[in-house]
Amino acid sequence: MSHRVRFATALLLVLPALAALAEAPPAARHVEPNTLVPKGVVHYAPTGFPDRIVAVPMQDASTGFSVSWRTDAAVDAPALEIVVAKDSPDQWDGDTPPRQVKAATRRLATANGVAHHHQASIDGLRPGTLYAWRVQGDRTWSPWRHLRTAAPVGTPLEFLYVGDTQNKNASLTTRVMFEAVRRAPNANLVLFAGDLVSEAVDDDEWGEWFDATAPLATMAFAPAPGNHEFFEEHEDTPQERRVLGEQWKAHFALPANGAEGVEPTTYWFDYQGIRFAVIDGTSALDLDAASTQAAWLDGVLADNPNRWSMVLIHQPFHSPRGEERNKRHQVLRDELMPVMERHGVDLVLQGHDHLYGRRGSEGGVPPVYVVSVAGPKQYLVSDDARATMSPVGEDTQLFQVLRLEGNRLSYEARTATGRLYDAFALIDEGDAGKRIEERTEGRIGERECGRSQTLGGRTDRCWE
Template sequence: MFYLKKRRKQMIALCLSAALSVGSLTAYAATEYWNDASTKPMVETKTPISDNTNWEQWKAGWDNLKTNYEQVALTPGADFSKLNFGWYSKEKTDKAMVRIADNKEMKNAKEFKGTCTEGTVINGVQYYSNKVTADGFKPNSTYYYQVKLNGEWQQAQEYKTGDPDNFSFMFVGDPQIGSSYKQKNAESNGKKLGNDLAARNDSYNWNVTLNKAMEQHPEIDFLVSPGDQVSVKGNEDAKDLKEQEDQYSGYLSASVLRNLPQAVAIGNHDCSSASYQNHFNNPNPFLEESTPTPAGNGYFYSYGNALFIVINANNYNAADHKALIEKAIKENPNAKWRIVVMHQDIYGSGLDHSDSDGIILRTQLTPIFDANDIDVVLQGHDHSYARTYQLTSDGQAHDEFLEYKQDQGGFNHDNFDERFEKDGVFRAYYKSQNLCYNIADKSQGTVVNPEGVFYLTSNSATGSKFYNLIPEQQDYVAARSQNWRPSYSVINITKDSFTVNTYDVETGEAIDSSYTIVKK
């Protein structure tokens, strides 16, 4: 299904900072592989899904699809009984509206009202951001919902709830629609794809990944992404913002997302514009964040006995993340599982970030996670797969490199990297400071009541961009993989166990052994 094409090296830039420099940190570049949808476009599925698994139909409909900015995004509510809705509209209304029923005919439907606020201007057209929260959902039940768009009720869509005492979610990494823009293939006539053809390619593959994952694991109840839903940052001009919104249209076009809630973090490619917070109606946004990015804030929600805390790691002010984590725990004191989701991987194994900007936050966040008994941290950013041992802080004081922090919460990579490259003494000191962890438990398979935190870094879910693994596997890494193919993880949580399995999208086969944490 997936064919890999060689690609040129591509520079990656962090939000609110310039591109990272070269030197002993290595050049920050994607690999020579990518996922070209045009080489084998048909995808075999047991249940054909209209036009989103046929490449020719996808191409023919792309111009209309990419400008369909009014697609609905479902997100988890503050708890299992709630469901959040977010969508764009061209018309302003006093109250955004959604109705819920237990039948497709929408008989006796209950209406829920929310907000409609000024959103994004795309090609001179003002779009409004609509957000509604519905409640009253019960376990193992089937519901139908309709949104009111520009004064008309849209087609009813199905939403099924699972079992909060035994549920599964899909963890996907960096869809980054449009990230293949520097690639070349026959359809681009030997030239770079550019943003439009890249978004068309990557959106199609995103559909394929979600369709295959749900076919292989229909038990999945919702989706979690550590960020970088799109590639264009949308912070330069109207053209830049329009291309970003085209990519959001491609991302949200996946038919699976009409029925599957998604809880997505802010990645460094999402964080420079307000489009992220206009599309996604996240529960419990942490408005107290002192240095948020334009995309918005971190947030939290509960599902069964699990508390999910999604931090905006593009903000390098760790005090904000500490405050969010403490607030979430205070409001959910009985949650048995505490899970943090963030974009930057502080314990990954990719060449581009895990041994450079990925560890800039390590000294600050590791003690915070320990102090708040965090069980699991789900990460992205490195476009390669890695699973750690159980890790703890070493309990020592470490340099936070405050002189390189920016007032708006970012990190001055220009100055930092220049010194890192030229000053060998500083380079050695920096690396020594980030040896700030202990390996608490190296057991594999099933671990019972372990100490420490488990970190999981996801590979690309679309193949729009892959990174190499760092040449020497770090001592904290239990397993890692880079086979140049999209993958996804299925995480199952019960009252007593947390289990993760990771799969190759094409084959459906596991790329790593299962790992289970049992808490008794």
């Protein structure tokens, strides 16, 4: 049989199958589960090997940082080892071993089993220095990691700001983190605007959040708490109240300089010429802590020796979602906004509304208020926001790269594929104050949701 005959015979056999495939209805799409862990599977059980390792800046980020990590209950009060990073694999300094710091340990029981969470603070470090460090487990150590302390004021700085991650972190947030590292290879600091997870005490979600943010392992993390870091105790009863999940306190050894009554979720630190203040919007709105935080913030900003200041908060002062959300957030504008504007805060970095929106202050001077989202849950922009914010954006996962060099603080918002979505710079002109300089070159147009409803049938969102 010739090749042509064999080919024709095979084609006659295949054509009916191809025709049937073409006529078959498309496969139905379903809402993706919130985690990739199948029901009944235990994937994130603690073991003797250290995991969920994360560093956060100390109050003076040039001289220290704190580290948290998790093991199983067999490990109690382990050590952290740290040394100035070397080109050689030998981590000893001659006959001197790496410095050891003992950790404090707390027990936490979750659906994945009993874990021990450890925290150690390392001070007395040299500014602008790359350190190698590792943490101890059960008869084992983590791999060595690198972290650079904040450099002296005036040294160029690159860092990241990330909006809500919250949902489907392992599946869809991970790609944003990889792209962020590609676009900001010199970043040593990342700010998270809250709602890291969807359920405050869901240990699988926390496990996936640490997996998703693993590409940022050489950076210090500075998170703000979101409403989803809290849970409802006594829900649907007269005693219902917001309670901070224990995972938050176990996972982050934050500076102990917060506002009275909300110490675990408010803090400030200085990093290379910028004072960062982190506010707990949930406690301000739901636990009557707005005035307390306003007084605290007033003191933090009044005592700021730096040329620059930023506030990180979950709930936005101006919501891209619409008037109802803005009414709910009125207490933030009444109590906290006057403090920020009186002290000339430069940027207010926010999350909560799963959209993008930027709004300036009257007169074209700072503060600049930004709302962004990194995770896949996507809302719809209100008509009011379209009239008062520019740019705005729907159906877009984003991350932000900020760079401080000399008197110029530049800001870029980029999509999950790296495209430039928004860009501007704040220029410090000394006695003349600071001005905003727009950058339009290379920016893509405003993105809008092209769906009439989500896969789950919701018409008030773009994606869920």
